[in-house]
Amino acid sequence: MSILYGKDILRTDTLSDGEIDLILSTASRFESVLKAGGRLGNMAGQVLATLFFEPSTRTRLSFEAAMLRLGGQVITVADPRTSSAAKGESLADSMRTVEGYADVIVIRHPRKGSAQEAADAVAVPVINAGDGAGQHPTQALLDIYTIQKEKGSLEGLTVALAGDLKHGRTVHSLVYLLARFGIQLIFVSPSVLTMPAEITADLKKMDADVSASSDLAAAMRQSDVVYMTRIQRERFEDPAEYERLRGSYVVDVAMIRQANPGITIMHPLPRVDEIASEVDAYEGAAYFRQAANGVPVRMALLALVTGCE
Numbered sequence: 001m002s003i004l005y006g007k008d009i010l011r012t013d014t015l016s017d018g019e020i021d022l023i024l025s026t027a028s029r030f031e032s033v034l035k036a037g038g039r040l041g042n043m044a045g046q047v048l049a050t051l052f053f054e055p056s057t058r059t060r061l062s063f064e065a066a067m068l069r070l071g072g073q074v075i076t077v078a079d080p081r082t083s084s085a086a087k088g089e090s091l092a093d094s095m096r097t098v099e100g101y102a103d104v105i106v107i108r109h110p111r112k113g114s115a116q117e118a119a120d121a122v123a124v125p126v127i128n129a130g131d132g133a134g135q136h137p138t139q140a141l142l143d144i145y146t147i148q149k150e151k152g153s154l155e156g157l158t159v160a161l162a163g164d165l166k167h168g169r170t171v172h173s174l175v176y177l178l179a180r181f182g183i184q185l186i187f188v189s190p191s192v193l194t195m196p197a198e199i200t201a202d203l204k205k206m207d208a209d210v211s212a213s214s215d216l217a218a219a220m221r222q223s224d225v226v227y228m229t230r231i232q233r234e235r236f237e238d239p240a241e242y243e244r245l246r247g248s249y250v251v252d253v254a255m256i257r258q259a260n261p262g263i264t265i266m267h268p269l270p271r272v273d274e275i276a277s278e279v280d281a282y283e284g285a286a287y288f289r290q291a292a293n294g295v296p297v298r299m300a301l302l303a304l305v306t307g308c309e
């Protein structure tokens with residue numbers, strides 16, 4: 001059994017270097033099998049439960065595709081209005097119930113810390129698919145997998161992360177992985193949407209090379225990758241504040257022409273207006289390839305935590 005057998009995947013800062021390497025190498029192995037037209041039956045007879053208390057396209061469907069690609073089966077709550085949460089059932093009671101139906105549970109919930117609470121309630125492995133403005137570790141793992149594939153190596157890279165760094169759970173998870181690989185980080189955000197202080201303090205303890213800017217064009221001249229994020233409308237108490245901030249940063253073809261040649265454009269998606277659609281034709285626009293990488297990376301996670309790798 002692997003070092004991840006039976007473990008929960010709740011955040012990136014608690015993963016060891018060995019665990020990260022194992023996830024990335026297992027994902028690469030699964031991707032090669034799929035690309036060669038091979039079939040996998042590693043998880044035949046096992047059931048994945050996906051419990052989504054917030055909307056999702058990529059995370060839920062790529063987890064479900066991953067399980068099906070591994071020969072397993074899926075049960076799902078895609079809309080909390082159709083689950084007994086709508087009748088007031090506690091998260092812990094829902095988890096204890098679903099544990100009786102599934103071998104592994106993937107959960108997305110609007111409350112920061114809910115994934116840990118869910119994992120504490122059950123013995124089966126729990127994977128955090130996003131807990132409010134907390135973390136989104138599986139997105140970060142597929143992001144680093146994507147960077148490695150797009151650039152050939154993680155060595156000596158500079159990555160600019162732009163947009164809503166305050167609420168963006170994908171960047172909250174990703175920066176720990178980028179720092180672990182010695183990648184230089186440039187944070188680009190409006191002054192009211194900067195990276196939370198506890199994360200910048202952690203990065204400082206890791207001796208990460210971090211700078212901050214409000215100038216996206218300047219950051220793109222220095223970067224190998226720009227990771228755009230959506231201003232997270234659903235996290236704002238004041239809709240007027242969201243309206244004031246939306247559209248703060250938009251990447252278009254004119255900006256790419258002025259950027260570091262060959263810059264890779266990433267986005268966890270969904271995008272609203274952060275990347276002009278004209279950018280889609282640019283060969284360094286990696287965001288749909290990034291979304292597709294969710295399948296092998298999530299296959300690796302499901303297989304490793306259940307001992308089916």
Ligand code: CP
Pocket residue numbers: 055056057058059060130139268269270
């Ligand atoms: N990147 C991401 O989490 O997308 P979804 O919200 O569609 O799952």
